[in-house]
Amino acid sequence: MKTLKLYGGEVVNPAGEKKGRLDILIEEGLVKAIGTDLGSADETIDVTGKTVFPGFIDLHCHLREPGQEYKEDIASGTRAAAKGGYTAVCCMPNTSPVMDNAAVLALVLEKARSASTKIYPVCAATRGLKGAELTEMGELAAMGCAAFSDDGRPISSGAMMLAAMQYADTFGKLIMAHEEDLDIKGAGVMNEGVNATILGLPGIPRAAEESMIARDLILAESYGLRLHIQHVSTRGGIALIREAKRRGVRVTCESAPHYFSADDGACMGYDANTKVNPPLRTPDDVEAVKQALLEGTIDAIATDHAPHHKDEKEIEFALAAFGISGFETAFSLAVTNLTRDKDKLAELFSVNPARILGKPGGVIKEGVPADLTVADMDAEYTLTEQSLVSKGKNTPFLGRKLRGVVTHTIVDGRLVYQGGSSCR
Ligand SMILES: [Zn+2]
Structure with missing residues (x-):
């Protein structure tokens, strides 16, 4: 004792x-x-x-194990998370093989026992992240899966998204949605706008994100289902969520530190460390994300920690992988660029993530x-x-x-x- x-x-x-x-x-x-x-x-x-804050909980990260340990593994990823102040992290299922079945979930849960932080695994909503067939959500939920998501990919079919939300709900679980219309996105690699035009790079229209947010808000509202929207990046997306919340739609959402700390002007040197999905948007979107975090429309700051190997980043912008290493800078970026209000920081990093997940945490009290x-x-x-x-050194904030x-x-x-x- x-x-x-x-x-x-x-x-x-x-x-x-x-x-x-x-x-x-x-x-x-x-x-x-x-x-x-x-x-x-x-x-x-x-x-x-x-x-002293209640332990930080990250709703969104990629630990890359199994299958991509050259980018990160559960041990290195959670060491980086602990350094960032995280006591628990939700890892996304786009591993190799995909965490869409009991065997992969069991492996992650086993590795979690010796990890630096707690791990709340988020399993795939559809098999192989292919959007065609639901996973065995009941079995996965019973084993300790925290939520379901096809993150990295959208659930393109509205009917499949509805089925996933309904099925997850029967096990008391939440769908976390990566909102992206792949047809609208096309070959886009950065935010569609003046800067993409100047750089000669194909743009990702904000409509790719916003149209899917609108669809899923309507599904959640029509059927009274819960929905969590991942990495919100645009003023228009935020406006849709704000209005839906006013109408009582059961929606929560997150944004990531890079969406309030950098805009697409950062891409002007073709630095692939600025390549993320959704892309860095405009200064006006940055302002909208900040405002939404401070007013509570955006419930939580999630890292979307997405480590990659140097070789996947130190190449042409158009060919480079999407994503940045985020655990170790999230808190500092929030203090530096968003707010010094300690209660607000506690809400965004701990209280609201715990509430969204339905996990203990977010409060310091006896017992x-x-x-x-x-x-x-x-x-x-x-x-x-x-x-x-982290094994992932890919961040645009080096030198800051x-x-x-x-x-x-x-x-x-x-x-x-x-x-x-x-x-x-
Ligand atoms: Zn995503």
Whole structure:
């Protein structure tokens, strides 16, 4: 019964009752007490001047295992996640083979036992991500699948999307939707607009994303089903979601740090590290994403951590893979570019992701698992490739001066990351 005490920090806890300058005593992986004068503990961590958040939960990442371990694996990915302050991550099923069956899910769950963070696997909604046939959702849900998604690909058929939402709902699970009309997208590689024209690159129209958001909102509304929309990137998409929420549609959504930290002007040097899907949009979209995060139309910040090998990025823009490495910069980008409001950050990184998943977390109180993220809100650093723990060094934010640094990550009472070094 080893005990651990965090002392001197500011507890930020918008979903809980105890907050402010308080110590936290942890015993057997659970929060035992929150307060002052908690007595001695076997181990203590001085977090004076730092902020203690409920553990961050990432709704969207790619750990690449099984099958693409040269890009990332579960061990390296969750080490990077822990460094980013994450205590739990939802990994997407576009692995090789696809996580659309019990065998692959069992492998991921087995590897999760020795990972740095908790893993909530998101299994494929359709077999092979092909959009033609539903997966065995009941079996997968019973094994511990957190939600269903064909992320990386849309579910192009409206009828199949409806069937997936209905079937997932019978097991109390959510569909997370990658909204993209592949026909409208065509061969597009960056946002359609002036910059794509100047670069001579085929554009991805915003209509590719927005038309699918509109379709799925209508499906969710018509049948009273839940829907979670992934990586929202446009002002128009946000407006559709805002109106749907006002009408009481059961929709939640996420955006990623790059959608409020960079616009398609960043693509002007043909740097493939700016190539993401959906693409970086215009400065006006960046403003819309920020506003929607702050007002609550967008519920959560998810990383869409998508590590790739150098060889898949250091090539022609049009041929390069979509996606950037995101775990280790998400919090800093939010503090630097979005808000310093600590309650807001806790909501976007922890409270709302827990609520969307229906998982424990998002609150610091006696008796819950001790999943905690400690950050220094004022520390500054310049992002370098060498500092990244992820195998994926593909980020457009190298060389950027960022503010807000995670100093400790605690999962079930275990210190899994401490400023500069991994503990597991
Ligand atoms: Zn996606």
